[in-house]
Amino acid sequence: MQPLPTxxxxxxxxxxxxxxxxxxxVDRKNDRIIYLSDGLLELHKAEIEAFVDINWxxxxxxxxxxRPDLVTKALKKSQKFIEESETKASEKRKYSxxxxxxxxxxxxxxxxxxxxxxxxxxxxVRYWLHCLTHTPQNHQGIYLRKEGSKYYWRCTDEKxxxxxxxxxxxxxxxxxxxxxxxxxxxxxxxxxxxxGNTIKDNRKRMFQKLGVNNILEAVTLANIHKLL
Numbered sequence: 001m002q003p004l005p006t007x008x009x010x011x012x013x014x015x016x017x018x019x020x021x022x023x024x025x026v027d028r029k030n031d032r033i034i035y036l037s038d039g040l041l042e043l044h045k046a047e048i049e050a051f052v053d054i055n056w057x058x059x060x061x062x063x064x065x066x067r068p069d070l071v072t073k074a075l076k077k078s079q080k081f082i083e084e085s086e087t088k089a090s091e092k093r094k095y096s097x098x099x100x101x102x103x104x105x106x107x108x109x110x111x112x113x114x115x116x117x118x119x120x121x122x123x124x125v126r127y128w129l130h131c132l133t134h135t136p137q138n139h140q141g142i143y144l145r146k147e148g149s150k151y152y153w154r155c156t157d158e159k160x161x162x163x164x165x166x167x168x169x170x171x172x173x174x175x176x177x178x179x180x181x182x183x184x185x186x187x188x189x190x191x192x193x194x195x196g197n198t199i200k201d202n203r204k205r206m207f208q209k210l211g212v213n214n215i216l217e218a219v220t221l222a223n224i225h226k227l228l
Contacts, residue, residue, distance in 0.1 A: 004034060004127065023131040025118060031056040065101040071113050074099035074142040077155055081144060092125065093117050094147040098224060112224055145225065152225060168227060172206040175199060176222055179215050
């Protein structure tokens, strides 16, 4: 098994030191786990030795999700879409794949499993970086994003639907941005010079657009799909 280049390992280690992220790296040439973040090791309550040269399917099934087939299906469908849409390696690197899966220890807990090319050899995507985050309960599916694009794609019934990225108006973005900074409704109303009821109405319409139930889910979804 070919290890990651030293400069990439150093970069990943630096991220682990400053950010509590849950991510791992797979060598797709032989589908082996070659890197796990400190956050995942703490989540699994295991030492790194337990995952040396472990198979990707085995890791998914035993440690991440009760539906590993959803992850591999999402990656396979997305890779096909990317290969058919792009020819340059520089463009392929801009994509990220997102799918919702039940957590292995509790099927009622859903996590967002996102993937993106980490390192390419010539035109081939050799290594993939996979990251786990919380996801809104009612926002499941397979999504594909491209950095810098005004659109993102959702996989439904074996086809990809193109959706517009910029679905929030200026005030909704301001409310969401301030909410992410910890401001409550009354504080946001004062900052935007609007009444509290107006801000509540704006938030309600924003929730309907995003298909979420509360501000926490809205913030999570905005982070996932880069809506700000």
